[in-house]
Amino acid sequence: MFQKILIANRGEIALRVLRACKELGIQTVVVHSTADADAMHVRLADESVCIGPPPSRDSYLNIHQIVAACEITGADAVHPGYGFLSENAKFADILAAHNITFIGPSGDHIRIMGDKIEAKRTAKRLGIPVVPGSDGAVTEEKEAGRIAAEIGYPVIIKASAGGGGRGMKVAHTEADLEIALQTARSEAGAAFGDDAVYIEKYLEKPRHIEVQVFGDGFGGGVHFGERDCSLQRRHQKVWEEANSPALNAEERSRIGGICAKAIADLGYSGAGTIEFLYENGEFYFIEMNTRLQVEHPVTEAITGIDLVHEQIRVASGGGLSVKQEDIKFTGHAIECRINAEDPRTFTPSPGTITHFHTPGGLGIRVDSGVYSGYKIPPYYDSLIGKLIVHGRNRVECMMRLRRALDEFVVDGIKTTLPLFRDLVGNADIANGDYDIHWLEKYLAQSE
Incomplete structure (x- = not known):
């Protein structure tokens, strides 16, 4: 150790x-x-x-x-x-050259999954279902038109080196394709210094499902179930839950098994998250994150396993503390990302927190580094805390979340707490009936 x-x-x-x-x-x-x-x-x-x-x-x-x-x-x-x-990957390599352990996967695996085109190729090779689309970068409009015609409109054009919604454009018809291709390449080049883009089938009402995986560094792998991250704004996650209200036990076991086998075959070490779009009973790989996720606490809540402990254990050469058959899923968990932002315009709201009171009680966890009197600097991400709630089932979890949100007090700055108080009372959210477009439509209707 x-x-x-x-x-x-x-x-x-x-x-x-x-x-x-x-x-x-x-x-x-x-x-x-x-x-x-x-x-x-x-x-x-x-x-x-x-x-x-x-x-x-x-x-x-x-x-x-x-x-x-x-x-x-x-x-x-x-x-x-x-x-x-x-x-x-460069950071991981430099640490290795200095005999310092990077608590994460190898630089090679970071590079593979950091290139969206290579990641998709690798996923396909490992038996992970992928979204129909181009096999590599697309540069010519004629080629783009051929691929789009084969897979059918609408299509989405994505930056190969992208993330966070930048360099992504949807073409609903052949007439839209030229401008979408040009705009996506321009945005990708400006944001990432790489204007390579690829084309995928655009799913109309998918959910965003991700599977938490771990490789033991010795050719073994397990999964810790899935998380539903469909409530998003501008491709940024806002609310996450585990397990997904859209999946049944059979689907959960099937996609989890596929991901665990893939991570073992890859020879991966440490934590990773394989992300999918899910529609009409089918999973479509979109990317793999080679790190700990913001929303990892909901997985910890339903499994009782500390994922950071596992990261440290694996990186030190000790392997995983559990086998797949040891991992049990209990109850339901939801995480709300509390940001220092206006709850309607999402404009950042740095400043001094004059009063900070977190909720408590059974099944309540708050991960935050702020306190009363703390001055939020304007230089970084606006996330100031995460409220994680666990219950024996989703109904109990939602009721507990409602109570916890009522207790949460952050004065002196604006936060997204009012948004979550609205969401927890919404019928679609209560029924688990939402997709990746739901939140933006809801916000547009609320203006």
Whole structure:
């Protein structure tokens, strides 16, 4: 097991990883920018190192400063959390060259899954169902037209190196295709420095289902069930739940088994999430995230297994603590992402939190790194906390969530709490009857 882990992140995920390290008896080091000097994870860590000014490129994305912090403090491993350098293959390679363990998969696996075209090819080879579409990058309008005609309109054009909804355009007819292709390539080049795009069948009313997987580093793999992340705004997840209200036990077992076998065949090590669009009983691979997900707590709630503990165990060479037959799913869990944003316009709302009170009681968990008097800096992601609620079934979970939202108090800034109070009382949400377009339609109708 590791002696000292450096946590290369900030906010609630840095605190989440820090807690896991303390439970395992591992010394902790956190890095921080000057803007985060008073952050909770900095206060609670065994050691902290300031690595630069507020801009991420000068601090949390500064690989050389983070490696130097490891060498100064004697850290023998780095946990990247999510975002920042968590899916940066170069970072993983550099750490390996310095004999520092990256708590995550190999740089090669990060590279494969970071290229959306190569990821789709790999998924297909591993037996994971994929969305019909091009086998590689599409550059010519004529080729795009041929592929679109084969798979049928509507089609979606996506950036190969993309994410977060950038470089994505839908063409409903042949007449739409030329401008959609040009616009997607232009956006992809501007956002990612790579204008390669590919074409897929556009599903009209899919759900977003993702499967939590783990590879043990020795050719074995398991799955920890699925999460439903269909409630999204601009391709950003807002509300996640496990298990999905859209799947039955047979579907859950089938797709989980496919993913666990694939991750074993790939020789993958650590946590990963295989994401799908699901429509009419069929799953279609869209991407794999080679890191811990923001929404991992709902999986922990229904399995009782600490996924960060598992990450650390696997990275240290100890393999997984459980076999597939040991993993049981109990009850239902929902996570709401609490952002420092206007609940209607979603404009960021940095500032000082004057009062902060979290809900409690059975089945309630709040992951947050903020506190009363904390000043939210304007430089980073607006996520300030996650409310995770677990119940014996979905009905109990929803009732508990309603109560928890009523208890949650954040004063001094605007947050998305009012949005969740609206959603928890909505009939479609109560019935689990929603798809990836539902939330944006709901917000448009509420204006």
